[in-house]
Amino acid sequence: MRYSQAFIHTLFEAPKEAETPSHIFLLRGSFVYPLAAGLYSLLPLGHRAVEKIKRIIREELDAIGGLEVTMPVVNPAELWKKTGRYFNIGDELIRFKDRRDRQFVLAMTHEEVVTDMAKQFVRSYRDLPVMLYQIQTKIRDEARPRAGLLRVREFQMKDAYSFHPDFEDLDGYYPRMFNAYLRIFARCGLKSTPIEADSGIMGGSGSHEFMLESENGEDHFVLCPACGYSANTEKAVGVKPGRPPCGEKAGEAPALEKVSTPGVKTIAGLMRFFEASEEHFLKAVAYVADGQLVLAVVRGDFSVSVTKLAAHLKAVQLDYAVEKTLLETGLNAGFLSPVGISGVRIVFDTSITGLELYIAGANEPDMHLKNVLPGRDFELKERADIAEVREGDRCSACGQADLQIKRGIELGHTFKLGIKYTAGDSMDVTYLNGAGEPNTVVMGCYGIGVERLLASVIERCHDAAGMQFPVAIAPYHIIISQLGNQPEVVAMAERLYAQLGSSREVLYDDRSESPGVKLKDADLIGIPVRLVVSRKLEKSGDVEIKIRQTGEVRICPERDLEATLEAIFKELEISIQNLPYMDERA
RNA sequence: CGGGGCGUAGCGCAGCCUGGUAGCGCACCUGCCUUGGGAGCAGGGGGCCGUAGGUUCAAAUCCUAUCGCCCCGACCA
Numbered sequence: 276m277r278y279s280q281a282f283i284h285t286l287f288e289a290p291k292e293a294e295t296p297s298h299i300f301l302l303r304g305s306f307v308y309p310l311a312a313g314l315y316s317l318l319p320l321g322h323r324a325v326e327k328i329k330r331i332i333r334e335e336l337d338a339i340g341g342l343e344v345t346m347p348v349v350n351p352a353e354l355w356k357k358t359g360r361y362f363n364i365g366d367e368l369i370r371f372k373d374r375r376d377r378q379f380v381l382a383m384t385h386e387e388v389v390t391d392m393a394k395q396f397v398r399s400y401r402d403l404p405v406m407l408y409q410i411q412t413k414i415r416d417e418a419r420p421r422a423g424l425l426r427v428r429e430f431q432m433k434d435a436y437s438f439h440p441d442f443e444d445l446d447g448y449y450p451r452m453f454n455a456y457l458r459i460f461a462r463c464g465l466k467s468t469p470i471e472a473d474s475g476i477m478g479g480s481g482s483h484e485f486m487l488e489s490e491n492g493e494d495h496f497v498l499c500p501a502c503g504y505s506a507n508t509e510k511a512v513g514v515k516p517g518r519p520p521c522g523e524k525a526g527e528a529p530a531l532e533k534v535s536t537p538g539v540k541t542i543a544g545l546m547r548f549f550e551a552s553e554e555h556f557l558k559a560v561a562y563v564a565d566g567q568l569v570l571a572v573v574r575g576d577f578s579v580s581v582t583k584l585a586a587h588l589k590a591v592q593l594d595y596a597v598e599k600t601l602l603e604t605g606l607n608a609g610f611l612s613p614v615g616i617s618g619v620r621i622v623f624d625t626s627i628t629g630l631e632l633y634i635a636g637a638n639e640p641d642m643h644l645k646n647v648l649p650g651r652d653f654e655l656k657e658r659a660d661i662a663e664v665r666e667g668d669r670c671s672a673c674g675q676a677d678l679q680i681k682r683g684i685e686l687g688h689t690f691k692l693g694i695k696y697t698a699g700d701s702m703d704v705t706y707l708n709g710a711g712e713p714n715t716v717v718m719g720c721y722g723i724g725v726e727r728l729l730a731s732v733i734e735r736c737h738d739a740a741g742m743q744f745p746v747a748i749a750p751y752h753i754i755i756s757q758l759g760n761q762p763e764v765v766a767m768a769e770r771l772y773a774q775l776g777s778s779r780e781v782l783y784d785d786r787s788e789s790p791g792v793k794l795k796d797a798d799l800i801g802i803p804v805r806l807v808v809s810r811k812l813e814k815s816g817d818v819e820i821k822i823r824q825t826g827e828v829r830i831c832p833e834r835d836l837e838a839t840l841e842a843i844f845k846e847l848e849i850s851i852q853n854l855p856y857m858d859e860r861a
Numbered sequence: 862c863g864g865g866g867c868g869u870a871g872c873g874c875a876g877c878c879u880g881g882u883a884g885c886g887c888a889c890c891u892g893c894c895u896u897g898g899g900a901g902c903a904g905g906g907g908g909c910c911g912u913a914g915g916u917u918c919a920a921a922u923c924c925u926a927u928c929g930c931c932c933c934g935a936c937c938a
Binding site: 284286287288289290291292293294309311312360363364365367368383384386415417418419421426493581594595688690720722756758759760761764787788789790791792793794795796798807809810811812819 | 862867871872873874887888895896897898899900929930931932933934935936937938
């Protein structure tokens, strides 16, 4: 492709809205063009890179028996009502009516549609297992799109769904998908960290998110440097350290004491007032879980994990309680306390024990309670792990090291769905087993955001000058930068373009721009191999080869060029195939 | 949805406080010249100052409303 015809319009300066590297370079490099918040067109370069990612995904999924399909984005609402998601999902799901006033949704994922297909066609155990996948547009009215392609409202997702005769078969299949995911990300040049993810109300027996460690990610996960335990902070369990002795012995506990704390509003203020550190306080937070008021209580040095609390309560909808709700129940926002209230479900975190004294709110303005003893001053009935794990908490898996908290981008998610969508009270999908008895089909589902994967590669592979694509997903393999427009230079560049074009994807920069412009553009768009043709080189019959990733420069006689390039590409491609985590294939 | 910031040429910005003929750099077009890291000279085109009201003789500038975009948070199958 000739650069002058390639619809590439790079930007000298980064548009001001862009802050993360992938966002900046995607815009500057003419890969994407923004249409509205979280909506992007893919320009020719971006489109080519995305198509290459899709090809890798197809190869890996086909290799584990996947069958590609395409399902509609417009779905009848009826189907989504059957699984309950029409009601359970908030504004993120776009709902609308057609001209006949029939209700529809724009699919944000395709469990309903694919399960409907399975219901129609899976009759016998002979039809199982089967894995269907598609690479299709997903629409989600995200509350806050951000960072270019990292979080958008319309994107292409590879979503795969597997159907199994029983949980055992799903458990057997799941590692194959797990490893296909590792291979897909590795082939894109990324080392992904699989972490345990929340399964919450979804039930099922397991879920993994594949994270790319990145400061610009929006997810947090913990990692144990000793045993490798890793999990989303929403789910991760750490050892909660006991608190240092506070001078009082529980056995001879002093009586509950009400203390006036006029004007003391903040935790910091209370700590000064009582001359006590955070862990001596009870922190109570009020939520409304599916319409029911719930008080969550954690030790003062922890915070409530909304995900863990929702999972514990099996709640579909969990929101902070508004002050009005609290007043109606006789509770006082800001001075919430488990002491002396009734008729409200209270969940205590496991950090709270009946052996320590605490300071708590008094449920009335400007009053706190001292010497609060769980078990004596309130019933310590419902205890669960509802606190968010913290950096430095001891690993609960091995007990050997302190957990680290990392930021990451979620590249993909695999999920043992179980029978959430196939159960009798959902879409009721059954097959006949060998004995002629009806059994419920068991499902798994697996997703990868394609454009996010592209952005993630750039987050990881770039320098100050621009992107540095691995060969496998670069929009072109080679860029020929013709410097100078003397006839013999042009002739040489044209010759190389014609010659190399048969075996490689070549972008030929034929513009009559100054050398600086061409070289900067070549760096910016991250083509792995750059060939320079100039008057000086032409005279000696040489071509300059520069490898984008390493910056290595070689001068090569024209007659040796093809062989040299093949050797270079072999090396570049092998260096990806040989990454250590490729050995994790099952 | 809460907090903050920004809307002036394709991009980056100045002008706004203190109202009075809309500017700069890059990009774009024409010509000459130049070709190893975003060249030079000359000429040229491009604007409903986000939108709508209001104040005023006069509004990019002051007031009100509204829309859009970005960042932080909440939320996120």
